Amino acid sequence: MQASAGSGNEALLLEARGITKYFGAVTALEGVDLKLSQGEVLGVVGDNGAGKSTLMKVLSGLFRPSEGEILIQGRPVHFHSPRDSHQAGIEMVYQDLALAGNMPIFENIYLGREPGRKVGGLTIVDHAQSRKLAAEHLNRLQIHVKSVDQNVEDLSGGQRQAVAIARATAFDAKVVIMDEPTAALAIKEVGKVLDLIKRLKDHGVGVILISHRMDDVFYVCDRVMAIFHGRNFAEAPLASTNRNEVIGWIMGTKGHASGLAHDKVH
Amino acid sequence: MKLKQLLLAACVVFISSGGAFSADKFAVIMGNNPSANQFWAKVEQGALEKGKELGIEVTALGSPGGEGDVAGQIALVEDQLTKGITGLAIAPADPAALVPTIEKALKQGVKVVYIDRPGELGGITYVGTDNEPAAALGGKYICDHVEKGSEVAILQGILAIVNGRARAKGSHDALAACGMNIVAEQTAEWDNAKGQAVTENILTAHPNLKALFASNDNMGMGAIEALKGAKMLDKVIVVGFDGNPEAAESILKGEMAISIAQRPFNMGAIGVESLAKLIKGETLPPVVDTGAEVVDKSNAEKYK
Amino acid sequence: MADKSHSTAAAPPHEFQRSLRSRLLEDYGILLVVVAMGAVLAVMQPEYFLSAQNLTNIVRQVGMNALLALGLYIVIVTAGIDLSVGSVMALSIMLLALSDKAGAPWPLVLLIGPAVGTFIGIINGLGLTLLKLPHPFIMTLGTLNAVRGICNLVTDGRPVSGISAEVRYLGIGDIPLPFGGEFAVIPVSAILLLVCYGGVAWFMKKVALGRHIFAVGGNPQAARVSGINVNGVLVFVYAASGFFAGLAALLMAGRTGSGYPNLGIGAELDAIAAVIIGGASFFGGRGTVLGVFAGVLVMGLLRNGLNLMNISAFWQQTLIGIIIIFAVWIDVLRRSSGVRT
Numbered sequence: 001m002q003a004s005a006g007s008g009n010e011a012l013l014l015e016a017r018g019i020t021k022y023f024g025a026v027t028a029l030e031g032v033d034l035k036l037s038q039g040e041v042l043g044v045v046g047d048n049g050a051g052k053s054t055l056m057k058v059l060s061g062l063f064r065p066s067e068g069e070i071l072i073q074g075r076p077v078h079f080h081s082p083r084d085s086h087q088a089g090i091e092m093v094y095q096d097l098a099l100a101g102n103m104p105i106f107e108n109i110y111l112g113r114e115p116g117r118k119v120g121g122l123t124i125v126d127h128a129q130s131r132k133l134a135a136e137h138l139n140r141l142q143i144h145v146k147s148v149d150q151n152v153e154d155l156s157g158g159q160r161q162a163v164a165i166a167r168a169t170a171f172d173a174k175v176v177i178m179d180e181p182t183a184a185l186a187i188k189e190v191g192k193v194l195d196l197i198k199r200l201k202d203h204g205v206g207v208i209l210i211s212h213r214m215d216d217v218f219y220v221c222d223r224v225m226a227i228f229h230g231r232n233f234a235e236a237p238l239a240s241t242n243r244n245e246v247i248g249w250i251m252g253t254k255g256h257a258s259g260l261a262h263d264k265v266h
Numbered sequence: 267m268k269l270k271q272l273l274l275a276a277c278v279v280f281i282s283s284g285g286a287f288s289a290d291k292f293a294v295i296m297g298n299n300p301s302a303n304q305f306w307a308k309v310e311q312g313a314l315e316k317g318k319e320l321g322i323e324v325t326a327l328g329s330p331g332g333e334g335d336v337a338g339q340i341a342l343v344e345d346q347l348t349k350g351i352t353g354l355a356i357a358p359a360d361p362a363a364l365v366p367t368i369e370k371a372l373k374q375g376v377k378v379v380y381i382d383r384p385g386e387l388g389g390i391t392y393v394g395t396d397n398e399p400a401a402a403l404g405g406k407y408i409c410d411h412v413e414k415g416s417e418v419a420i421l422q423g424i425l426a427i428v429n430g431r432a433r434a435k436g437s438h439d440a441l442a443a444c445g446m447n448i449v450a451e452q453t454a455e456w457d458n459a460k461g462q463a464v465t466e467n468i469l470t471a472h473p474n475l476k477a478l479f480a481s482n483d484n485m486g487m488g489a490i491e492a493l494k495g496a497k498m499l500d501k502v503i504v505v506g507f508d509g510n511p512e513a514a515e516s517i518l519k520g521e522m523a524i525s526i527a528q529r530p531f532n533m534g535a536i537g538v539e540s541l542a543k544l545i546k547g548e549t550l551p552p553v554v555d556t557g558a559e560v561v562d563k564s565n566a567e568k569y570k
Numbered sequence: 571m572a573d574k575s576h577s578t579a580a581a582p583p584h585e586f587q588r589s590l591r592s593r594l595l596e597d598y599g600i601l602l603v604v605v606a607m608g609a610v611l612a613v614m615q616p617e618y619f620l621s622a623q624n625l626t627n628i629v630r631q632v633g634m635n636a637l638l639a640l641g642l643y644i645v646i647v648t649a650g651i652d653l654s655v656g657s658v659m660a661l662s663i664m665l666l667a668l669s670d671k672a673g674a675p676w677p678l679v680l681l682i683g684p685a686v687g688t689f690i691g692i693i694n695g696l697g698l699t700l701l702k703l704p705h706p707f708i709m710t711l712g713t714l715n716a717v718r719g720i721c722n723l724v725t726d727g728r729p730v731s732g733i734s735a736e737v738r739y740l741g742i743g744d745i746p747l748p749f750g751g752e753f754a755v756i757p758v759s760a761i762l763l764l765v766c767y768g769g770v771a772w773f774m775k776k777v778a779l780g781r782h783i784f785a786v787g788g789n790p791q792a793a794r795v796s797g798i799n800v801n802g803v804l805v806f807v808y809a810a811s812g813f814f815a816g817l818a819a820l821l822m823a824g825r826t827g828s829g830y831p832n833l834g835i836g837a838e839l840d841a842i843a844a845v846i847i848g849g850a851s852f853f854g855g856r857g858t859v860l861g862v863f864a865g866v867l868v869m870g871l872l873r874n875g876l877n878l879m880n881i882s883a884f885w886q887q888t889l890i891g892i893i894i895i896f897a898v899w900i901d902v903l904r905r906s907s908g909v910r911t
Binding site: 424 | 618621631726727730731732738825826828832837873882883886
Binding site: 062081082083086092094098099100101102103107108111112113114116122123124125127 | 776777778779781782784785787788789791792793794795796797798854855856
């Protein structure tokens with residue numbers, strides 16, 4: 001096992017091998033592999049129900065895989081809850097954002113991990129410290145808000161997405177998984193979020209981006225992999241593929257789109 | 267909250283207590299609201315008329331939560347004490363729970379009598395019906411009108427209240443003494459709708475029922491509805507208790523057989539009169555019986 | 571892009587401050603209502619309302635509802651409801667009265683009410699989370715009935731009187747002030763309320779678990795994926811509600827010197843009313859301890875004022891009903907106008 005980790009040309013940040021997930025008689029995933037390096041943005045595409053979200057929930061500890069293993073920097077890990085995956089450095093930004101709208105930005109960023117001192121099993125939260133850390137962190141990611149005291153429900157969709165990403169990266173995350181981060185955004189906000197993803201990459205974070213939007217995938221990703229009917233279908237560095245081919249993968253056709261491109265030759 | 271506390275404290279500091287008053291003021295604290303129950307409407311009427319007669323300011327009030335609202339009744343008494351009453355006639359919502367409040371009144375020099383039902387604190391005169399023998403009157407009527415060994419049932423009131431227990435016991439003992447077969451003794455909590463529901467269940471289990479004693483007219487009226495529904499009203503004798511106007515109507519219509527009338531008007535009137543006597547320095551016996559009377563077709567008209 | 575983001579960063583700061591001010595009004599506006607009611611009563615009943623006797627009476631009279639409302643507030647912040655508090659209070663008062671009668675040492679008797687309450691609260695919480703009943707309304711409607719029934723079974727519907735003085739101290743004790751005459755006292759129950767309200771306010775604001783209660787009310791899914799043990803939080807809030815119901819029972823045991831099984835019939839509705847009048851949202855995630863206290867005072871002052879004016883109890887019910895609707899409507903207006911600005 002160590003040999004395999006060592007034999008990689010670069011240290012793999014995250015590796016999933018042969019992930020299989022059954023829900024009763026239904027097979028949602030079958031032997032799926034996934035690799036992610038440091039500072040890499042991996043696009044994951046597939047049609048609705050192809051198994052993308054299930055795979056991500058396995059990686060973030062919400063589901064336990066029926067078969068297969070997950071390795072972080074070559075070491076196998078077992079997640080029993082989202083808390084375990086947090087501790088291993090994997091963070092997920094959910095499609096429905098998973099923010100508490102009734103609470104201010106800084107509290108959302110540190111929700112469940114509030115800074116403070118422990119007294120007999122209770123944490124006395126240091127709100128001042130939390131505010132300061134949140135402001136610094138938002139600054140680092142160049143996310144601009146009026147005040148960290150603003151309630152999340154008062155923010156625009158893009159700002160919420162930014163807060164959700166800030167929340168995911170507040171604790172030195174190694175891997176950030178994003179599920180359709182731009183789907184609900186106004187067009188002018190999409191660019192900001194994609195730039196934010198690039199900034200994460202610059203900080204050495206590995207990002208897995210699930211998206212239907214080819215524009216997004218081709219703007220930020222280094223590599224793209226397609227899942228079809230719960231299996232690995234195709235995978236390529238971004239430089240060696242094109243939109244039509246990737247769209248073909250989503251629909252389960254290999255070489256069809258490129259075939260179209262080669263029509264002239266025939 | 268700190269602010270509010272400060273405000274309260276400030277008020278406590280700067281404003282002295284409400285003063286005493288020369289003229290007598292009586293409060294009649296009832297078991298329920300006069301508009302909820304005709305019984306208490308009569309008590310109120312008696313108290314107010316007697317107050318007018320004696321030239322005493324009388325206020326009659328019931329708890330906001332109705333029958334059994336102890337916390338509300340305590341607050342009522344406290345607020346009346348603030349207003350400087352000199353006499354208190356009270357039907358305790360709970361015999362034990364009102365004791366400290368009544369003690370507080372006594373400590374302030376207020377004269378106290380119980381009306382309708384006694385409380386646990388001793389040394390206070392009870393002005394009301396002696397319930398056990400009164401309930402026995404109802405039992406005796408049943409004994410005289412159905413065959414020995416017949417199936418009979420008792421609808422009990424709230425047993426936490428002394429009167430509930432006294433009427434349950436008085437009726438039970440009378441029926442048992444003449445050899446009736448008491449097939450059901452259940453509480454319907456003084457309530458008309460519950461009286462109906464409980465009676466429906468009793469009729470299901472005991473279709474040969476011959477008579478039913480209801481510890482108040484409300485439950486009795488509910489029982490009559492149940493009997494009408496089961497088309498058994500002609501087979502079962504219903505005896506009520508209180509002599510309410512609606513019970514009187516029912517008796518005149520031939521539905522309810524009899525009711526044992528208390529004299530709620532007397533309770534209010536004699537209650538106020540007794541307080542006036544205490545203030546004059548007279549002593550009272552421990553129980554002032556306001557009387558009970560069998561209401562049947564011959565005299566129901568005057569109870570309407 | 572950079573320019574744009576800078577312009578948002580430099581957005582006029584007063585805009586946020588205004589929303590802060592409106593939030594202050596939202597949280598504390600109800601206090602103005604309390605002050606206004608006090609002023610009206612002081613004018614209408616000048617001889618009595620501001621007397622020391624009446625003010626201490628008000629404090630004593632609101633005690634039970636104040637403790638029940640405090641517990642319900644914690645539950646309502648999670649978008650939950652606890653209908654069982656009245657019955658829990660009844661069982662608590664009976665068990666503590668019976669054990670006092672049986673000669674249990676008073677420090678133990680003091681613990682019985684809160685312990686019984688906490689126990690039933692935990693059952694409520696477990697029923698909700700383990701049995702996965704669809705709404706806390708169901709579970710607590712169940713315990714509302716079951717616990718009242720058990721209470722009557724245990725006591726056969728009879729009151730128990732003669733509770734010992736030590737046990738009664740919290741409910742009936744007074745600390746005399748050195749001035750102002752016979753009625754110038756601070757009821758011990760007022761100090762208990764102050765400690766409980768202060769404690770809960772601090773807990774909900776400063777302790778992580780308190781913040782998690784707000785998070786569960788705001789978005790349970792967010793709380794779950796943040797690693798918060800949502801079920802644990804829910805069990806805790808129902809336990810807390812039960813605890814305060816038990817404490818309220820102790821207060822009433824002191825006030826009445828007895829245990830009586832009819833205690834608290836319908837009390838849950840008064841407590842819910844106070845919480846809602848105080849500005850907490852039925853949908854969870856919103857509400858302040860100070861607002862709840864103001865809601866309790868609104869109801870207490872209304873009742874006291876109408877009593878002093880010898881106005882029928884039915885008016886109290888009617889007015890409280892109208893105030894509930896009005897308070898929530900004002901809240902709706904405030905929110906929709908807040909969105910517009």
